[in-house]
Amino acid sequence: MAKINSIENPSFRIVLYQPEMPANTGNIGRLCVGSNAELHIIKPMRFFITDKLVKRAGLDYWDKLSLHLHDSMDDFLEKYPENNIYYCTTKTDQVYSQKKYQRGDIFVFGPESRGIPEEILEKHKSKNITIPMSDQIRSINLANSVGIVLYEAWRQIDFS
Numbered sequence: 001m002a003k004i005n006s007i008e009n010p011s012f013r014i015v016l017y018q019p020e021m022p023a024n025t026g027n028i029g030r031l032c033v034g035s036n037a038e039l040h041i042i043k044p045m046r047f048f049i050t051d052k053l054v055k056r057a058g059l060d061y062w063d064k065l066s067l068h069l070h071d072s073m074d075d076f077l078e079k080y081p082e083n084n085i086y087y088c089t090t091k092t093d094q095v096y097s098q099k100k101y102q103r104g105d106i107f108v109f110g111p112e113s114r115g116i117p118e119e120i121l122e123k124h125k126s127k128n129i130t131i132p133m134s135d136q137i138r139s140i141n142l143a144n145s146v147g148i149v150l151y152e153a154w155r156q157i158d159f160s
Contacts (some may be wrong), residue, residue, distance in 0.1 A: 007066040010038040011160070012153055013075060013083070013120065014110040014146055017116055020046040027143035029065045033152050036137075038066040042073050075122065080106060085127055087116055090139050090148055094130035099129060099151040103160070112142050 019025050025041070032039045040067055072078040085106040086099070110116035111154075122127055131148055133139055140148070 007036060007038060009103070011035055011103060011157065012037045012065060012150060013040055013080070013104070013106040014038070014050050014150060015040045015042060015106060017042045017073065017108055017120075018044055018046075019113045019142075020112045021142070024141070026062070026144045028146045029063050029067065031143070031147050031150060032066070033061045033064045037150060037154075038068060040068045040070060040076060042070050042076055045060060085124070085137050086128070086146060086149075087124050087128045088123055089116055089121055090130055090133075091115070091118075091121055092125075093099055094120075094129050096149050097130040097152055101156050103157050105153060107146070107149055107153070109142060115139070126157055 012035070014028060014032055016025060017041070020039060020087055025045075027091065029039050031037070035146075070079075083104055083106050084102065085108060086096075086101075087108045088096070089110070107117060129149070133140060139145070
């Protein structure tokens with residue numbers, strides 16, 4: 001695991017499983033800095049973390065981001081065996097706002113084109129959560145989804 005910056009007591013941990021779009025990752029990094037959350041990326045990525053689109057989307061906050069890179073999902077899970085982990089997907093009826101979150105919880109988001117693999121979702125069915133949306137779209141943009149879930153969880157802990 002590579003660690004870039006670190007925060008002592010993060011509000012939450014956001015995990016991007018094999019992200020594909022640098023601008024989304026940059027925006028998510030900025031959301032994490034704004035909410036005192038860590039960003040964890042499960043490799044492989046379809047871009048370099050130094051990509052100018054990542055940096056541009058994160059603006060001048062990128063150096064404040066607590067960023068952790070992991071070689072695999074198993075590598076990540078080994079590091080956080082005690083934390084609640086929620087898997088964000090369109091393939092469940094468990095609405096994100098109906099859960100009770102606590103500081104240190106982890107939210108996993110899949111790649112933009114395909115989401116979290118079915119085998120992971122099946123293994124953790126009771127921890128799958130979704131954002132309600134109309135039937136006019138397949139899904140909400142990844143960075144927007146992270147913002148919706150992260151800020152609801154942060155609200156629940158009184159933005160502390």
